[in-house]
Amino acid sequence: MSSTAHLHGGIGDSIKRKEDGRFLRGKGNYIDDITLPGMLHMAILRSPHAHARIKSIDTAAAGAKPGVIAVVTGELMAQHKLAWMPTLSGDTQAVLATDKVRFQGQEVAAVIAETKYQAEDARDAIVVEYDILPAVISPDGAKATGAPLIRDEKEGQKDNHIYHWESGDKGTTQAAFAKAAKVVRLHTFYPRCHPAPMETCGCVADVNPGTGKATIYMTSQAPHAIRTVFALVTGLPEQNIRVVSPDLGGGFGNKVPVYPGYVVATAASLLIGRPVKWIEDRSENLISTGFARDYHMTGDLAVDKDGKMLALRVHLDSDNGAFFSDAQPSKFKAGLFHIVTGSYDIPTAHITADGYYTNKAPGGVAYRCSFRVTEASYLIERLVTNAAIELGIDQAEFRMKNFIQPEQMPYHSATGWVYDSGDYPKAMNVALEQLGYDEMRKDVEARRKKGEVTGIGIASFTEVVGAGHGADFDIIGLRMFDSAELRVHPTGKAMLRMGTKSQGQGHETTFAQIVAEELGIPAMDVAVEEGDTDTAPYGLGTYASRSTPVAGAATAMVSRKLRDKARKIASHLLEAAEEDLEWERGKFYVKGSPDRAKTIQEIAFAAYTNLPEGMEAGLEGVHYYDPPNMTYPFGTYAVMVDVDKGTGQVKVRRMVAVDDCGVRINPMVVEGQIHGGLAEGFAIAFMQLITFDDDGNCIGSNFIDYLLPTAWETPKFETGETVSPSPHHPLGAKGVGESPTVGSPAAYVNAVIDALSPYGITNIDMPVTSDKVWAALRSKGVTE
Amino acid sequence: MKVTMRINGTERGGDVEPRVLLVDFLRTNLLLTGTHVGCDTSGCGACTVLLDGEPVKSCTMLAVQVEGRDIKTVEGLLQGGALSPIQVGFHEEHGLQCGFCTPGMMMVGSALLERNPDPTDEQIRWAISGNLCRCTGYMNIVKAIKHAAKMNQEAAKAGSHAEAVPAGGGE
Amino acid sequence: MFPAAFDYAAPATLAEALSVLKQRGDDAKVMAGGQSLIPLLKLRFAQPALVLDIGRLPGLAGVKRDNGHLTIGALTRHVDLERDTELGKTFSILPEAAHWIADPLVRNRGTMAGSVCHADPSGDWGSVILALNAELVAQSSAGERMIKAADFFKGPFATTLRPDEIVTAIRIAVSSAASGGSYQKLERKVSDFATVAVAVQVEMDGRKVARAGIGLTAVGETNIKAVAAEKVLAGQEPTDEVIAEAARQAAAAAEPKDDIRGTAAYKKDVVRVFVQRGLKAAIGRAQGGKA
Ligand SMILES: Cc1cc2nc3c(=O)[nH]c(=O)nc-3n(C[C@H](O)[C@H](O)[C@H](O)COP(=O)(O)OP(=O)(O)OC[C@H]3O[C@@H](n4cnc5c(N)ncnc54)[C@H](O)[C@@H]3O)c2cc1C
């Protein structure tokens, strides 16, 4: 059907996506579309309280309801040593509560019934008696003297503190601050939000009573890691566990962790001997699964009299919820937050972080961002704009003055990162040009004279993605490599399998394009499969923009391996020495006589039919790629906003986004990723909020309270690009899915702050809602 | 309760409890799983189907309410086995990523074009404002619907019905 | 989330529906478009024994003009009003308010009368009928009675309708004076209920306001009729001062609460701003400006 089907589909071609066909026909295969013979349905009973001791659970009435097969409680799970499970951050998490509930929405019991309607009917009949305890809903509350101890079951845990972590150099930073002409401080809260993919989480667990093999269909961005975790948790032999991640209706980090529902459904299937399906409601998704952010940050930026940045000091308190289950590399307690020096040549920095337990859901996922990079980028970009306003320098000029210069690459940052490549001034210039910055500044001035409230915000972010070098980056000890396995069939068609898992990013197209580029097989002839741990090679999964940097590199490397073998076969077929062969996309020919050529398809056929003496048959291989470094996508975003003085409503008039993600494999797909991220950034800046009342009741547990923007609110995006290839990635690509979410919140908020700056307003915490803007304006006497 | 309705042009029936939601009837009883569920408070539009040609939320209707009426789902969009203009538009303009919102978006888009063959960007954004998408930022969805509008117009000009596009489209 | 079990009846005549209600009114729920009721059933906040679907009753859909009245049948949907081009500038408040209700999908099912009967203080139609001084036609097997909008709302989700009654229509007197209206709504996104909204309808007598109707959404236990503000305007030339005073009076009548959408002070101030904006727009329309 595709107008681009004839294209070879190498790197840089915007071919149409190969995966579209099934989705357009309503034939996607999402978790809830899976139905197995004899399948039962599970509903989970959750705690209505944020913090309470469980006195009793009475399941008798529920068990007697029509269609009910079993009611599972923590006590039953404990008999199988499954009441608790390890988290990705080395803590433990309750599967079904036995002693206490520690957040509203925590899993307390589960009903397994013939239909999902019956499961819910019976769930309503379970009676739980609670002794309500006071709830802790913030790090400040967690620190307070006399604060209730949330993790009283943990040996040695005397308070609600989880970790202390530092990066950078305290001494040199202190010294630099002592010399500063000016210190600008920003205290800001990056509130808790939730990735809320359109599809919630769920699973169908099918433990075969005959073979003992557990097949678990699961909404997972990291099926291999989950298989290993499952093996460790349940004690099942790993070869008897097959995790299949079907089509995912979005993920954005939400589908990285292991959730109690998966464990209970699997245990239930094992005990009952029938498949068990569990599909989350939206409210269950928002109230209990992987949240993001919830960082209270204070940043100080020291600047000299010429407006050069001297040093950065940051302290943050992290609100981790009831269990420390951040999905992040083990060595880094606050993720990769120490990228906080951003795009600026800041000689020294010191960062301290403390994590706290609260009576809130656990999670701490990288919501469309590389492990806490969004928080870092938001802080530095807000701080830089505030500093420019305080110093009376233009925001763009202040950034220009302090950017890391292209000739400083590879750049060693004050917190130990080695930036691979980038030209920050150039990206800034392209963005300013595209916005018509000077014109727009004049427009702002003119409107302000008429009494309008309007402004421009800029953010020049630097991301750090593609985790990561195995020696430094691991999750529960598993090194963060990724893999690709490529099989070329005798007819020259190929099958590529990877350890990653697309959630809409278009892997079936993009990765086929890498093969097309490197091995010359047209993208349309390369089938791409991911997500089935029985067939795909081991990998750490898709999140933190790591698929292209890591699995993409693995795909290039395995293609090159096969090309090397193909050269040997071509040499045999053409009766020419290997050194005399030239490679041109899709074929080898003899130097100087282009007619003497063998196509990759002919070579593939020969690999099974006509091999050189002694060569192993076949044309297939696998590559595990351990990235030598991270990649550092960057860009400059510029936003214009108009504020309604009467109501405080903010309208985004323009949004210009210039991204540099190195080489773009499929520009159309990259552009789509950027649009999506900019929309999510907009949502974070203005709408999305998971908050709690004093009793720990979650506000934001459905789409009435947790606001996702529609097409009507979402701004129109004007995109642009520069290209700074990554020098260490085989294709020069950097990964992009998350840059726009990382970079844009600060740009949106900076625009509002710029608009309000004439009145002396320097901070509004996200989400920037109309009531907060109104309050800020009224506090300065501005009214309609 | 017995219920009968026309679905994608064919008479379909079933025996359901009155409380069964239309979306569950479609997905569970008829195995038409192209219609999705994205929320439980009637706020996402993933479940959009056409009721007598108008887009509605099938999670906010009972199957029994539809007795004797006409339903169209994403599975009914193909025209003579070929992708219809709205489907081609989504493919050509990269109007889908994870594809979860896509059936709903296409149902709304196709109903809009019936009413308004040449909508502006604003009209499209308003028409799809009951449908959430987390992946695309809506930019390409708007383009996709415009693309379909253009195909319809060209087909109308050519005097024939929307040109048939060969089936296929990836795997 | 799925509803608890219930019985279902979809009578084909009004008489039949009323007789079912007479027998089972107390444990039955009337369902029109279902756009408020079904979400409640799914959350199991409502667990009626019987759902009485009035969606198939004949003759209840559509807008009629007769005997100096505009009569909006109970099954007239939001979308029908949104797209009604006959309502003209006199009743432009109806399509305007309809436009901002919920989202296009909900508007294809939900009805104006259903919304009014649901009596959500954040619902939009309640303020509109208060501003228009509309009446509700209530039918039971005992007969028909008219209920003034101002007498209809008792509290959040509570009305003076009896369990055996069905609202069959909403009636609005058509004034011969030059009239215009406006609906101003602050919502956080499409499909959100109002943070604050204000309905304004004016009838002009030359340059003076003969009569003004003002309804307030989401700032009290029910939709509020801002009577004091209406009085400020009656018989007055709408100078900036008069409008500002009416706006202040309306804000004083509002009794909002602090919540996730904003503080009470914020909402009161938005009432003030919206009454000013709404009056200016409504008067402009009445005087033949932009419809
Ligand atoms: C996502 C979403 C967003 C929404 N946003 C808004 C909004 O912004 N503004 C707004 O005003 N509303 C909003 N609503 C509510 C919507 O307007 C409903 O359509 C309306 O409230 C109910 O109309 P209905 O015909 O669907 O009534 P139903 O849901 O069928 O009934 C509602 C109630 O009224 C009773 N009832 C209905 N009709 C009658 C009758 N004729 N006689 C007696 N009793 C009757 C029922 O018994 C029930 O108690 C929203 C709804 C949803 C799902």
Ligand code: FES
């Ligand atoms: S499933 Fe969300 S509106 Fe129907």
Ligand code: FES
């Ligand atoms: S494409 Fe994923 S939600 Fe729209």
